Amino acid sequence: MRRLPFVGLVMIAVLLVSAACGSDDPADDSPFVIGIMESLTGPGETYGNVSTQAKLLALDEINDAGGINGRRLKFVIEDSKCNARDSITAYTKLTAVDNVKIILGTSCSGAMLGAAPLAEADGVIMFSGLATNPAIKDAGDYIFRTAISDALVGVDTGNTLWTDGIRKIATITEATDYAEGVRAETVKRFEALGGSVVAAEQYGSEETDYRAAITKMLDAGPDAIHVAAQAEFAGGTIVKQLRELGWDGPIYGEIVMIGTTALDVAGDAATGIKGIVPALDPGNQKANDFLARFRARYQYTTLEWFMGSGYDNVYITAACLEQTGDDQDADGFRDCLYNMPPYSGTIGTYTFDSDGEVVGLANAVAEVLPVAERTPENSGWKILGLAPTVDG
Amino acid sequence: MLLELKDVAVHYGGVKALDGVSLGLDSGEIVALMGPNGAGKSTVLKAIFGLAPLDSGRVFWRQEPIDVLPHQVVSLGIAFVPQGRRVFTQLTIEENLEMGCLYLRDKAEKRRRMDEVMELFPILHEKRKDSARAMSGGEQQMLAVGRGLMAKPTALLLDEPTLGLAPKIVTEMFEKIAEINATRDTAIFVVEHNIRSVLDIAARVYVLDKGRIVHDGTPASIRETDVLTQVFLGRME
């Protein structure tokens, strides 16, 4: 029977909310406003966070350098939570409330595919540095990405496995679209080359005990194990448990498997894992400068390529805004991207094809170093070289 | 007075359960409290134990106000046997009895008291290792009273000790109450609906109605006046 205090509470909450939203920054006069949608929480939070931080770094650099045509750049950041529904809500908020026409993001393919049809229909640019699902290729005219499609990663992984002399693999895959996609593409390539999959296990994102699955996989007698994880923690734990349960053969994976947290979790168990990753070129001065600035600002680096990808996205955006001069002109922005001359950024030199896919980037094979040799500078692994190509 | 309530008032969620109740219990006497359902009888007992929050008034024990926590009241020498044969069904009969004087450290004393109680209620001795769940209602009520006696109380508060018991057990129970009072020099405050039997053993009677004491006197005075008729028959609930 305490209605009124409760009503009061609700009223206060709602009032707070309404009051808070009215306080837009008045200091900026007409900045360029673009939206950021990343998975700040949920399974893809590591990627979402580093990408956002890289973007914020780029934003401050651009604004400190005087902005674009004298106008500042401004972000509106939303959390797409790595799922379609929250992504749609975030998208709606960005477009309907903040009137944004250009959105950088998002970090999860599922979230991307949820919002992409709306963006395509509304004529809103979505430009992701992280979403890797092959389906994004066909998502529409307004959808761009600098991330390398899983289809390509899968081919590279399959080739690497084959050239390393592996004929039988067992796979363990996190049940997320990214991990499943990578596995599917890898297996497709591997089987096309003549290899076989002797065991295939999946696990849900919230699990931590993989021993049952691993025991079954080891029992099938594979030459190598391919781990496709979405969360680094899970990837590292799987490697640790694999070693504990007696597996001393080769382990293959993608970027997630050799991320900082994954290596942290796995410790020495991770030594020798091969990861097929997009990697920053150590000879690229731009990349090295960027990493140094990022480390100075945030005291850490991880997943350098994805940081670089997000960083580049902002600069490309700035360049196109400079060209169009209007943050509401999505069509102009789209054309700018399609006609972009080869852009030389931290992750390489690249352009966009007619599907909005990035062209000009390639994957490398990395091998994890022993714990003693891992440093923040080398991220814990060394590049063996570009991923091999196999005719088949 | 051994135990005394002065002007006690208790609210339960906006409803007045007790409204300025004053009553007392002298050492060694049996006092009965009667009244219709909802008159507040159980609340009186709960107020003594601090289980019902007092709006006003105080409870005095040997002329001192009781200001200890509910669980410490028993160590003052007041034991309370609540309504409805509430024994600990998870525990054996021995453990149930032990619960009655948990605060006591002296094991020999505990043993002695337990023997005394078992002497009073032989059935408890017979089944002492059994779980209290397996007992009949009458036996459970005896166990509950026995548990109260384990504290060696100066005042024993009984809430409807014969409710739902068979006539034979009821008779036995009243005999035991009289015996406890006589042999152990325990003052007994009993809430009872069994008017006839209780008037036989009580020294004084309080009649409670709508949270107020409406009569206070000897059983004889009750029999003379028509207060019970008024209280019980005079109003439809």
Add this chain to the structure above:
Amino acid sequence: MSSSAAERGQEYALETKGLLKQFASVKAINHLTIAVPRGGITSIVGPNGSGKSTLINMLSGTLPIDEGMVVLDGTALRVIKPYDSPSHGVTRTFQEVRLFDQMSLWDNMLVVLTKRNVLGALLERAGTAHSSRAQELLEMVGLWDKRAAFAEELSYGQRKLLEIARALAMDVKLYLFDEPFAGLFPAVLEKVKVLLQDLKKEGKTIIFIEHNMDLIRELSDYIFVLDSGELLAEGEVHEVLARPEVIEAYLGT
């Protein structure tokens, strides 16, 4: 069904044959065989734990029958499901009053008057067809004025009355009352007495459990004395209550 039973001149409203209920090692009802005469008030007495409530629970289907059978209205039943008991002509009250607490008195009455099958109940709009009967019963127990209140707001005596009224709303032949007078004070008690006697006048059979000997002598025609799940004595009230073994086991000296 009822007419056929009447035609056969059935003299018992209820029979049990070798009824058994076992809780772990205790036989709460031990191969009990009784026959309750039709159209009167029968009381069941016995010490605590003698199986009185268990018997009522078995007859109304609240507890399943372990062994033996129950003959209701000439039909032998080995299994009684609680929801079938009204169709066998049985209804009951509970020792600890069980009302629908967060429902109004009005709903408490109506709920036992409406259609039993799911589809029928779905299509039946609230109340209209049964409101006169509900009103009649509520007025009978003097709770009409409180019809909009929640059952949980009633006092103990009123709750007992409402429960009895709810049982009366069931148009059956056999009423089982589990301690209907327990904890009631004279005015309410008189009222319940009248309700029971009226019911008897209508030709219904009533079985009730009670400890109070005065009430039993006053109300009942026939009596069963149970002890440890077995039948100790049965017969006319005054005769039975005078028997020494009954006095020994139950009434005490």
Add this chain to the structure above:
Amino acid sequence: MLKYLGARDGRWSVSGLLTQRSLSVLLIAGAVFYVVLILAQDPQKFLQFTLNGIVIGAIYAMVAMGFTLVYGTVWFFDLSYGAMATIGGYTVFYLSGQQRTIGRGSIHNTAVDIFVGALVAGVVAWVLYTWLYPNLRNRFDRRLLLASGFVLSILAGGYTGFLLSQPLSLNLIFGPVVGVMVAILAVWLLHLALGRPKTTSLKMAVAATVGLALGAYTALLLAVTPGANLYLSWVVGAAIAGATGLALYRGLYFYLRRRASSPLIMLVGSLGVLLTLTALVSIVFSPDGRPLPPPFGETPWRFWGASIKPFQVFNIGFTFVVFAGLVLLLFRTSFGKAVRAIGDDEEVARIVGINAPVIIAVIFALGAAIAATGGILLGEDLGIKPTNGLVLLLKGWVAAVVGGIGNIYGAILGGFVLGMVENYGVWFIPAAWKDAIAFGLLILFLSFWSRGLLPRK
């Protein structure tokens, strides 16, 4: 509630065959057959699966024991219990000085230190106020008591905050406390062994000397042993979770229980606590998983093609130690009897002189500490995650129900059964269905034994 047996009339019939009892016999026979089948198929793999089941089952059993302890006393499902496991794990994480947390910078945070210090101060203050104050207030000056209690609790809170802010020298700061505790324990044990010290001051002196020596030696040992920091951080983790559990009871459940009429209200309320605490942990430490520093026994033992880590063996052993401790506590001490009495009827327990609110508070603290122990041991084995609490809670809940809710023997049995089922169940089907199997089995199981394997009487 009694087992619901169908009516039997002594004759065989289809419905007679399909009674609950015969179905449950079939079910058991099927389970045994299944286990024998998989054993015959591949004994080595079977051994590995069995070990996996025991290892994870031990954690489930641990969580289930604490859960059932709390449930059997207060009779509501305390969902915030899961968060206690999380808090335990993350306290160890916080204390063990892991600096590399993605995107969140350093995890050492003065605000957290102050908050936990305040929490501990509050808990100590309450303990002193409810336990010592009522007993001492008639003997000493009340204002003096209150003031010294206040100072003591502030000191305790400050000490905890200091402890948290100096995680790497935990052994130096915490060592003396452990030493004093060991000394007191030794004196007490000697006091028991030597008889009443009042009679001889010599015995007293011996006891004091031995106690002091032992205490000092322990403190020294802690200060110089490598790895002592980690193990001490386990103790601190369990203690802080215990303090949180106690604070939750005292600050919330106590009032909620007074007002709430239904255990479902408590259930939903504790759900809110679980959501909040998990979210707060995620905010402070990020929602992603984190590793804990490796404990001893990380190199696996291998035999017959199977492997198990010594640390996992320690986990299993520790579960049994906790189990034995709880059994002793519940069935051999008067505290345990009081706990069971409260589980039976709280009001009567208070009437007969049991300090129910305090004992329930202790049970909450104990339950939370056990949950935290489970969370820490699991975290040392597999790493920690904010959502681990919910997962552990669910598994502990299932284990407790399968074993027989409210029964400590049932909890440990249920934990191991659940661990086994999860592993044996995925022999023929993908391991991804592990959780679905666990819950499917739970539902099937509950249909037949709704009160668990070892029902509380």
Add this chain to the structure above:
Amino acid sequence: MIEKLKAVSPWRRFTAQPGNVGAALRKNSQFLITLAVIALAATFMLSQGSGFAVRVIQLSAIFAILAVSLNLVIGYTGLLSLAHVGFFGIGAYSVAVLTTHPAYEQVPGHIRYFDWPFFAALPVGMLVAGVVALFVGGVLSRFRDDIFVLVTFGLAVIAHRVFLFWLPVTRGAFGIHAIEKPSIFGFVFDGKTEFMLLTLGFLALVVFVSWLVVSSSFGRVLMAIREDEGAIEVFGYKARNYKLTIWVISAMMAAVAGGLSASEQTYIDPQSFVLLESIFLVCIVILGGLASLVGSLLGALVFVLLMEGMRFIDFIPDALVGQGRLAILGILIVLLMVFRPQGLVGRYKL
């Protein structure tokens, strides 16, 4: 169990006295709360522009359908179910699987194409949910109270696992893309506003059917089951049948919400059907008020506003918004249980 000592606040004492202003307020409080919530919601949404309002109303309407259907089970029948997210998912997946068209398929996958219109797929989804509910309900009818909650907990986990791992039908973590928008007589509900109107239409239908159900004799029996299942059985009602019926009806309503949300998003994945969603739903039902249809509507509105409104709070760091919302929701639940277990406009307690 211990006697509940109900503390009386001074406020309560003040308002309880007739003649005080408070008494008048208390008398009409339900109406006032309803009015206040709607007024505040409207003000807030309008201040944010119509696009946001449409989105909020759309989300609220979906949640409201779910809450109304769940209220039939929790509020009226007293079965605290966390399994509803499963039926929500079944509806969504049925519509998704049945309406996808091969031309829109982006990853060549495992599912067969049916290419049905939305309005044909939705009834099938309801049917599937109903059949599953009938089966599950048969199992569930064995349980009560705490154990019932636990089992529905388990069912929600199992449902999520099925959505996640039953690849041939659900395509697992990939989700299903290009789900068709409803169209009728050539009119396609492809705009946001049109879709919102469609959802509101379905909401009205669901509320109407629910009202029919609860105001019939059937509804009264359900409440009696909530109060005392054993007692109502003695009066000749087979409680199991009643529970099963309402369970199936409720599941079918949840499937409607699922179908609508699948079509609205055009993309679904198992992430949208996790246990947490069920917890949200239970919170909405309790927030609004048990056994109150209006309460469920209000509850959904308030809940969505709280969750979405938090996006506008500047002082919460962006990275913490998601977890911050969960934390605030948790605190809200606790406060609700402490101060108002019967919800905003409800009359009944759990």
